[in-house]
Amino acid sequence: MFQQLRLVSHHLCPYVQRAVITAGKLGIPYERINIDLSAKPDWFLAISPTGKVPLLQVTRAGGSEHVLFESAPIAEFLNDIGGGEMLAADPVDRAAQRAWIEFASGTLAEIAGLYAAPTYEAFDAKTSAISARLRQVEAVVGDVWFWGDRFTLVDAAFGPLFRYLDLFERRLDLRLMDDLPKVAAWRARLAADPVVASAVAADYPQRLETFMLARGTELSRRLEAVAA
Secondary structure, eight states: OEEEEEEEEOSSOHHHHHHHHHHHHHTOOOEEEEOOTTSOOHHHHHHOSSSOSOEEEEEETTSOEEEEESHHHHHHHHHHHTTSTTSOSSHHHHHHHHHHHHHHHHHHHHHHHHHHOOSHHHHHHHHHHHHHHHHHHHTTOOSSBTTBSSOOHHHHHHHHHHHHHHHHHHHHOOOSOTTOHHHHHHHHHHHHOHHHHTTSOTTHHHHHHHHHHTTOSHHHHHHHHHHO
């Protein structure tokens, strides 16, 4: 049905990672190309309605070409062509899973607010907001994956999120889930999963820290202090 799938990506984008994890779990072949979001190529701007990644270029077997954008529809498209195993069949469960995917996106937005926070007070407020959201996850997360024994698109959405917490813990000893044993165990399973782990390059931690250091924010100053 599909001749080629080409995923337009960026080294650090957590939303791209959702598509990479989904394709990997379903065994869907694709080409991945990374672009520089600070100097977006003209060909990308010509086809992207939002100027954001991920972007999935789909070539059908007949030769027609299509562009899909936004991470949730791309992940659902990959799930659909891969057999539909990563979303529940029951309409209520399926809607609930989509809601938790949105919750993951909202948590990523809070994390972005944390690393953009200009002051200690703003940083502290974002830390509290992220902790509160993680406590909500603690109340519902399953014993293996988020939705029980099956890896779903919810897991694919949260896996990239925890990479930020890895940096915060490793470099700043900022620990947001010491009192959340279920989330901590789920996070560890995600980190150990080969598909989740391979969604980023080996130099991802260094790239992420470099990105954070360059922002001139409260987080940047804290990272600079521990590096001195």
